[in-house]
Amino acid sequence: MELRHLRYFQVLAQTLNFTRAAERLHIAQPPLSRQIQQLEDELGVMLLERGRPLKLTDAGRFFHEHSTALLEQLNKVCDNTRRIGLGEKTWLGIGFAPSTLYGVLPELIRRLRSGEPLELELGLSEMTTLQQVQALKAGRIDIGFGRIRIDDPAIVQTVLTEDRLVAALPAGHPLLAGPISLRELAREPFVLYPGNPRPSYADHVIALFESYGVSIHVAQWTNELQTAIGLVGAGIGVTLVPASVQLLHRDDIGFTPLLEDNATSPIILSRRVGDVSPGLNHCLRMIDELLPPAS
Template identity: 65%
Template sequence: MELRHLRYFHAVAETLNFTRAAERLHIAQPPLSRQIQQLEEELGVSLIERDSRPLKLTKAGRYFYQHTTQLLSQLGEISESTRRIGLGQRHWFGIGFAPSTLYGALPELIRALRRDAELDVGLTESTTLQQVEALKNGRIDIGFGRIIIDDPSVIQEVLTEDPLVAALPVGHRLIGEQVSLRELAREPFVLYPGRPRPSYADHVIEAFRSHGHPIQVAQFANELQTAIGLVTAGMGITLVPSVVQRMHRDDLVYVPIAESGLVSPIIMSRRRDDQSALLQSFVTLVRQHFAPPLAV
């Protein structure tokens, strides 16, 4: 199925006449009919009742028309924005983010960017490792993740550090004022993301290993929300940045960890060779939002 098939079908659906549709498209009627037949053959259904006068759309045709109308509209908007960006009339700014960073200051920063009417902001959910690759390939301009990646072409800056807390299902025996790593290490763990690695999962594994408490991983999940769901289902426990506590759930309890110094940083990543004014302006804004309050 190609884009022209959709456009040709829309012309027929809106005129309900092959001759007028061909005139609108500036093509001959026989090629138009063949293109519609090809589309129907690929879908395996009839879209147009050709025996009726005027033509009518079948039920499948009405459904296809409704949903491809939205698709073509979105494509038109994307094409127009692409043209304006290419002509320098608009700007595009790509942001990669690890899911847990959305519970802090990042949403406010994105809102601040989107207030610029001449700026298109693209958001991509991804791990830190994926963000670094996207930066190097030019698919995003800045990333917000949780782990340090050693790559000379990327600059990383720790913005803040969130204490880690244990996420336990309601009724778990370790729920209390705090819990030790030794106690947690005896429980099965749900870690995320499972891939790609290294990731936040490795950060948690290393936190336990460095304290002499290896853990047993019962399940890997690819997303924070999935991991939380598996914890509430009794598959195991996990550690999350404390900022995730803003996600209130009746079936989950967050417990502070007894050992000090267990944190998960929020790390800003950007290309070393990117000195654009837009990026530098956003980096300044980010630093202002994450700067510690002045002592009084």
């Protein structure tokens, strides 16, 4: 399938007339008919009811809607590519762990999208810290926000802040009565995330308990924070989450603080060594305004 097939079909679906479509496309009618027939042959379905008047089939209406959206996205990509190539716009790829969205990251994204003083095209990708490091080295993103420290000579990591951890428990759980210790919490079945890839935030949680000489029983592994919270609400177990997650209001769960002062999780900024690109430098200045690096 070629792009011209999509473009020809889009115009034909708009006009529902081969003659008018051919005129708009500046081609003769027979080549247009052949191109549409080739498209139908490749898809293996009829897109048009060739009567009077010409009509789209159900498959044709579906294909028109989704191919139109695809072409609009392609046109946007091509336009932004030209603008970036001409220096009119700067592309910045951002990777983020889901839990970082409950902190300062949404405000950072809003400011970056404002276009002042530098117009940016943002590429946002949800990924773990390990995936961020791989994406940074491959050039797919320019900056990452995660939760774990990774030793890699090609990557610079900076701790932006330390989030206090809190226990998330099912609504009505007795431990919601007040601050609890990790030893108390370790007696409960755990919902732990993410299960893959490793190392991850899950390893940070396990190591935190082990530093107090206790281990946890993992009743359920999951890969997503939201899924873990949902399973806690269902009574499968408890979990540890950054305190900023308390902004997520649910009736079926509650949060309680921990007694241990070192029960924290860092928000870690990752970037390539030696990267001095304008987009990244602009982003780093914004971060300094919003959240000075932790001492």
